[in-house]
Amino acid sequence: MSTHNAQGVTAPQGFTAAAAQAGIKPSGKPDMALVVNTGPRFDAAAVFTRNRVKASPVKLSQQAVADGSLRAVLYNSGNANACNGAQGDADARESQAYASAALGVDAGEVAVCSTGLIGELLEMDKVKGGVDALVPALGTDNGQAAADAILTTDLVRKEAVYSGEGFTVGAMGKGVGMMAPSLATMLVCITTDAQATPEALEVALRKATKVTFDTVDIDGSTSTNDTVIVMANGASGTTPRQEELDAAILHVCDSLARQMQADAEGVTKRVNITVTGTADDEQALNAARTLGRDNLFKCAMFGSDPNWGRTLAAVGMADAEMDPDKISVSFNGEAVCIDSTGTPGAREVDLSGADIDVLVDLGTGGPGKATVHTTDLSHDYVEINSAYSS
């Protein structure tokens, strides 16, 4: 078993990809990508945003993958095609129809994913021009180019590869803000030449997303467009056991989730919050998420300030049982608060590095435990997000 980060989605056998500059992004950067499964099998599974306000491509792709089969995914960045009403739905369908015709497959075999600005209509002439460029450019070397083309405010490309016993899993993803996924997040495409049923893929994907993307919480905001798709073609001839498949999917999801955390909008600190001492894991997750979303705590992390007082104030509002007099907190392994009281020297703990591990025990003695991956709240976050659409 080895891991490298090159050629993400085209690392497994039997997948081709392409990227194009369709002119959707004003910057002129690549903004469309196509990932095609060339078979022999076309098993697929996906998870989508739980936001009630779903982008048109999410609704369409949910239908496309419902039968457990996909042959291709069409991506565009720069425009989310969200909140565009009936015209948005029609544009998503037209994109799907145009791409499937160009590929010579049924429309229902093509998923579409969009990311970018909400509330702007897709310019369909540009989308069609993009598809016209993508299809003849499909190749087994273009995973990296596709990974570049789906980025928005991401600063770095995000890919992952897992080499299993006789099979390979590849993946690409994007996501730097509006990240508080539930069930799924952002845009992620996972490919594998393993032979696996849609049911096996779905099991592996849900297990993996629960402990990876679902525990990344950058700003408490959940996107309208979150989509994670996995496609398997059996080209390797290997049928991994479910546990092998689970481990492989988990590996690439975990890698992409950490890449997203590291590249989050305006991040200067990666903050990993673990909560223990609750009745169950769900309560621990609630408390970790409450802390990870607390702006005062996040500003303190930006300031390298070991502010355990704000930590207690934040978890005190969490939907979790706790003993308010028995809470303990450590930063990077140094105890700063024991029995809800500061330790000597707690304010001198050095948090100047880029990584901060926070451990909070809520003092009930229960076995609950969970970790959430978040970031600090920085000037750059405000700058990026106050200027994004203007």
Place this chain on the structure above:
Amino acid sequence: MSTHNAQGVTAPQGFTAAAAQAGIKPSGKPDMALVVNTGPRFDAAAVFTRNRVKASPVKLSQQAVADGSLRAVLYNSGNANACNGAQGDADARESQAYASAALGVDAGEVAVCSTGLIGELLEMDKVKGGVDALVPALGTDNGQAAADAILTTDLVRKEAVYSGEGFTVGAMGKGVGMMAPSLATMLVCITTDAQATPEALEVALRKATKVTFDTVDIDGSTSTNDTVIVMANGASGTTPRQEELDAAILHVCDSLARQMQADAEGVTKRVNITVTGTADDEQALNAARTLGRDNLFKCAMFGSDPNWGRTLAAVGMADAEMDPDKISVSFNGEAVCIDSTGTPGAREVDLSGADIDVLVDLGTGGPGKATVHTTDLSHDYVEINSAYSS
């Protein structure tokens, strides 16, 4: 009925106040205050933070007011006396005992309120020195000085006065951050020379806080120290009807809540969010609060960006029934989104002023309605809160 903003807590008959520089704040600014009810009656009621992590003075003041009677409230700023364990509880009790002895009243007749840094022990010699200075300085002209002495990062003093039929209500408050009150918020002291039972005061206070302080949500963070106390002495000889009392208490709470919103940490915009079209008011409040806490939305407000897309993405995660295809949004009365789709010219709506009114209808046709008062998320918020304790 007239309103002015002078002499807050000493505007009603029979209340004295004082302020002192006790040296708790490193800046040397006034940091202690005392408000005394000189009778003839000593009726009182209070509401406190719902945070499970409660500061020592909160726990002590809850006991003091439990019998419906208070003669004085001792305030200090610069130190919250929160998360200091048994020593914090002992220090709060010693402050109460020292002040009550100096005033010649029972300890259980004095409430204590602290605000400032969490997790630092009170320096009791300074507190006692402060009390020694406060008691001889008590006077009927010192409401404004007391209001100054309870401020922390507040930029402006916050007072309110209501002149009713034969009685007066005065108030002072502080609060600029860690503001997402539930039941009560921040430090507020309300005084009145009306004659009113503790039960009548409690009814009026709970009604008022529900629609004033409870709807201010600056950063989703709820303090460990929130305390709102009302004291009534009957010195005017007037016993207002419950509705008159309700209206008077509501008036000063509403005034202070708006002053807090306007002075919130780093605020450049006052954002008032009203949600309609839900099954009931509680769902509308949930949705308004979810939007008011969404960092992407708040950054857009900072950027004067009429970003209705982020508005829909945020309310889509709210715990409220909605029709995802029938959501409408207006900014400052201009419709920017109808049936979940942008209107022509939506992006050109001018939000450059300091006040932004946001109206969101969730499209179910239900009668639910609620308003939340929040602010933008600015560079200054990050700056203030990353440097606060260092």
